Amino acid sequence: MTGAIIALTVKNPVLAVPLSFISHFAQDLVPHFDHFAGVNDEHLFERKFNISLVTDFLLSITLMIVLAILFPAHKWLIWSCMVAAACPDLASSYYHLYIERIKKQKPKYDLLTKFHYSLQWSATPRGVIVEIAWAIAGIFTILSMR
Numbered sequence: 001m002t003g004a005i006i007a008l009t010v011k012n013p014v015l016a017v018p019l020s021f022i023s024h025f026a027q028d029l030v031p032h033f034d035h036f037a038g039v040n041d042e043h044l045f046e047r048k049f050n051i052s053l054v055t056d057f058l059l060s061i062t063l064m065i066v067l068a069i070l071f072p073a074h075k076w077l078i079w080s081c082m083v084a085a086a087c088p089d090l091a092s093s094y095y096h097l098y099i100e101r102i103k104k105q106k107p108k109y110d111l112l113t114k115f116h117y118s119l120q121w122s123a124t125p126r127g128v129i130v131e132i133a134w135a136i137a138g139i140f141t142i143l144s145m146r
């Protein structure tokens with residue numbers, strides 16, 4: 001959502017895509033929901049956890065489709081910014097899903113991921129309240145840009 005707002009506000013891909021990537025870290029400083037927060041390793045990728053991940057993924061794809069319909073001239077920039085904004089969490093998925101779960105190894109995080117995790121002072125299930133408030137504000141912001 002934030003990546004899309006940056007795309008529609010900045011409109012210059014040279015600035016918008018890196019800003020979207022950086023925005024992820026700024027947003028992680030705000031209390032938020034995290035799929036991995038409060039989940040013990042043995043419960044990672046169990047049914048409830050997987051439903052949460054798949055729901056998040058489907059909501060993101062739905063948002064990408066809706067935004068492409070609303071802003072066809074800017075869809076590639078919107079999509080690029082959305083993916084850039086999600087990249088730090090995609091790296092987390094790589095470590096948790098591929099390295100820990102599939103390869104059954106203890107991950108050695110890269111510097112950027114270490115920095116990313118250092119910002120997670122308040123990633124909890126209750127953070128979903130902040131996420132819902134941000135989603136509502138974001139929807140109204142995006143609709144006002146039409």
Ligand SMILES: [Zn+2]
Pocket residue numbers: 024028088089116
């Ligand atoms: Zn993050």
